[in-house]
Amino acid sequence: MDMQGYSRANSPPLSVSMATLRILADHFPERLHLCFFIDAPGIFSFLFNALWPFIDHVTRQKIVFVHSKDYAKQIETVAMAGADEALREEKFRAVARPEDPDAFCNYLRWYCKPYNEESYRALLDNVGWR
Structure with missing residues (x-):
């Protein structure tokens, strides 16, 4: 996911992010091969760190942060x-x-x-x- 331009103004509420994670985990388990977050800004890192404990351990290993x-x-x-x-x-x-x-x-x-x-x-x- 190319995160260039992501800001607090266009980020979804935390409840929406949690619901999205729950849907993906419940209905698409182990479907993710790798997820690259490209150029994630500081606010995204803050929100992601808040969600990190709720992300399955196996899924966490498939998430990679990349800087262009x-x-x-x-x-x-x-x-x-x-x-x-x-x-x-x-x-x-x-x-x-x-x-x-x-x-x-x-x-x-x-x-x-x-x-x-x-x-x-x-x-x-x-x-x-x-």
């Missing part, structure tokens, strides 16, 4: 490739860090992918979202 500044070189290199998917993939392979301890580099190609509203809307239409 740690990947600035990789992000910039891939972004310079523009919209050409083959060139982006080539650039990504050139800057990949397989020794990455938190494995975020494996997901960097999707993080760097430009947002395409048309394809996103087509995806939502295909799954019946209106």
Whole structure:
């Protein structure tokens, strides 16, 4: 989850966060592979620390905090490739860090992918979202 721009003004109440965690834990147990929180601001860290004791131990191990500044070189290199998917993939392979301890580099190609509203809307239409 890219948390850039997250602030207290646009954060949900703690009760909503707790209810969301409860729903996810009760109805989707052990479905999470990894969750990356990218550029989480201080207020989010405060709220997350308040919720931490209520998060299942196994789930806690799947949560990773990432700062994009740690990947600035990789992000910039891939972004310079523009919209050409083959060139982006080539650039990504050139800057990949397989020794990455938190494995975020494996997901960097999707993080760097430009947002395409048309394809996103087509995806939502295909799954019946209106």
